[in-house]
Amino acid sequence: MRSLLGCALLAALAAPSAPVAAQSNAERVANDSYTRSHDYDLVHQRIEVRNFDWDSTSLDGRVTTTLVALRPGLDSVILDAGRGLAVTRVVDARGTILKSAAHGDTLVVYPARPVAFHDTLRFAIDYHARIDNGRGLTFIEPEGREHRPQQIWSQGEDENNHFWFPTYDFPNDKMTWELAATVPRQYSVVSNGRLVADRRNPDGTHTVTWRQDPRSATYLVSLIVAPVIRLADTWRGVPVDYYVYRADSSRARRLFGVTPDMMEVYSRLTGVRYPWAKYAQTTVADFFGGMENVSATTLIDWLPDERAYLDRPWYQWILIPHELAHQWFGDLVTCKDWANLWLNEGFATYFETLWEEHQYGADEAAYSLWQNRNSWMNNQRLYPVPMVNRNFKDATEYAGNIYGKGGWVLHMLRQQLGDAEFYRAMKHYLETNRGQNVVTADLVKAIEQATATNVDQFFDQWVNGLEQSGQHRPGV
Ligand SMILES: [Zn+2]
Numbered sequence: 001m002r003s004l005l006g007c008a009l010l011a012a013l014a015a016p017s018a019p020v021a022a023q024s025n026a027e028r029v030a031n032d033s034y035t036r037s038h039d040y041d042l043v044h045q046r047i048e049v050r051n052f053d054w055d056s057t058s059l060d061g062r063v064t065t066t067l068v069a070l071r072p073g074l075d076s077v078i079l080d081a082g083r084g085l086a087v088t089r090v091v092d093a094r095g096t097i098l099k100s101a102a103h104g105d106t107l108v109v110y111p112a113r114p115v116a117f118h119d120t121l122r123f124a125i126d127y128h129a130r131i132d133n134g135r136g137l138t139f140i141e142p143e144g145r146e147h148r149p150q151q152i153w154s155q156g157e158d159e160n161n162h163f164w165f166p167t168y169d170f171p172n173d174k175m176t177w178e179l180a181a182t183v184p185r186q187y188s189v190v191s192n193g194r195l196v197a198d199r200r201n202p203d204g205t206h207t208v209t210w211r212q213d214p215r216s217a218t219y220l221v222s223l224i225v226a227p228v229i230r231l232a233d234t235w236r237g238v239p240v241d242y243y244v245y246r247a248d249s250s251r252a253r254r255l256f257g258v259t260p261d262m263m264e265v266y267s268r269l270t271g272v273r274y275p276w277a278k279y280a281q282t283t284v285a286d287f288f289g290g291m292e293n294v295s296a297t298t299l300i301d302w303l304p305d306e307r308a309y310l311d312r313p314w315y316q317w318i319l320i321p322h323e324l325a326h327q328w329f330g331d332l333v334t335c336k337d338w339a340n341l342w343l344n345e346g347f348a349t350y351f352e353t354l355w356e357e358h359q360y361g362a363d364e365a366a367y368s369l370w371q372n373r374n375s376w377m378n379n380q381r382l383y384p385v386p387m388v389n390r391n392f393k394d395a396t397e398y399a400g401n402i403y404g405k406g407g408w409v410l411h412m413l414r415q416q417l418g419d420a421e422f423y424r425a426m427k428h429y430l431e432t433n434r435g436q437n438v439v440t441a442d443l444v445k446a447i448e449q450a451t452a453t454n455v456d457q458f459f460d461q462w463v464n465g466l467e468q469s470g471q472h473r474p475g476v
Contacts, residue, residue: 346406
């Protein structure tokens with residue numbers, strides 16, 4: 001994710017984690033700066049949503065969840081579900097009505113009989129969701145303003161998607177999903193993965209179904225309902241789509257037209273081909289910047305005009321490359337907990353610089369690195385805080401570390417290792433952890449395996465903060 005206004009707004013958006021129900025069979029840790037334990041593996045969710053109402057900011061939903069028990073005799077399933085979700089019925093695959101209980105922002109579902117280790121359980125939850133805290137879904141009213149059509153967009157990161165559908169809302173579990181939204185015909189529906197169906201209904205609505213496959217994390221589930229049109233582009237047979245208001249069509253072509261080249265450059269630098277079925281970028285109103293929802297990035301609707309291109313338009317130099325880089329770093333390989341968020345954001349920030357280097361030359365890239373360094377140096381609060389740190393209230397409290405410094409650490413690593421070794425290590429890191437969750441140790445291990453260079457000291461010095469001042473030596 002990338003914020004237009006820097007860290008302050010970003011921090012405000014990332015609200016503290018939801019409290020956890022007192023009674024629980026799973027060993028859940030209340031402090032979400034550590035990876036949660038949970039006793040099932042979320043495999044697939046079919047998310048059906050309809051009856052969106054802008055006045056009451058509400059919707060009706062049915063979510064069918066398939067999961068596998070990770071302990072013998074699983075007799076309760078703990079899901080994250082915002083307190084604005086009123087559950088009307090839970091029914092399993094055999095048609096048996098299941099008991100459930102809501103505790104704060106948690107929903108516990110009781111299977112008809114305990115589920116054996118590695119057995120599968122499937123159940124559907126019907127609910128009515130009222131979004132009254134602005135989290136998860138944002139309903140936009142035109143309010144008489146130009147360039148602000150009525151629309152809805154979601155924002156999952158860090159733990160906000162469970163305010164509009166029940167799920168496991170922490171990054172250390174990955175699933176496939178389908179999202180079927182029924183909306184008035186004048187609205188488009190944009191979501192993750194492949195478009196499966198767009199069915200007209202007799203009542204003036206249509207039901208649009210998307211399917212995300214392979215697996216990704218639930219904070220990357222995205223829903224946009226808006227009067228946008230699709231501008232179609234392509235990269236090596238992969239659909240590349242830009243969804244904008246009709247009035248923005250000509251600006252959008254120029255702005256987003258760099259995307260296929262960028263996909264080519266990133267695929268080459270990482271050694272891993274762009275991994276998803278399509279890439280969509282959709283602009284919405286009142287968005288804070290950009291969010292890398294898997295294969296379906298969401299962006300602010302402030303498209304640069306001709307004058308902006310006389311300078312370095314933030315949108316094209318930073319926002320588009322940043323969110324695209326996350327499709328590898330964050331979406332394909334995902335931090336296991338928010339303490340390791342620099343593995344998403346440091347890479348996405350550094351890949352802005354790598355795009356600059358490719359597109360505009362080494363001097364431009366060096367200028368950006370210099371700016372990033374100055375910005376970090378001007379923020380003394382960050383000096384004593386290690387990049388991997390669990391002492392935070394929300395995931396982006398030390399955004400200056402995980403973004404700018406994260407990018408710098410990767411740049412230093414590249415200088416130390418040399419280009420060939422650095423990129424070989426990146427490729428190995430992505431390939432060995434594809435579809436998985438990672439902590440910083442996984443990156444260290446991948447570098448060592450790919451380059452036969454031990455970087456423990458480098459990481460202690462720059463990432464873990466374990467080297468005492470005066471004791472560290474320069475060099476890897
Ligand atoms: Zn980001």
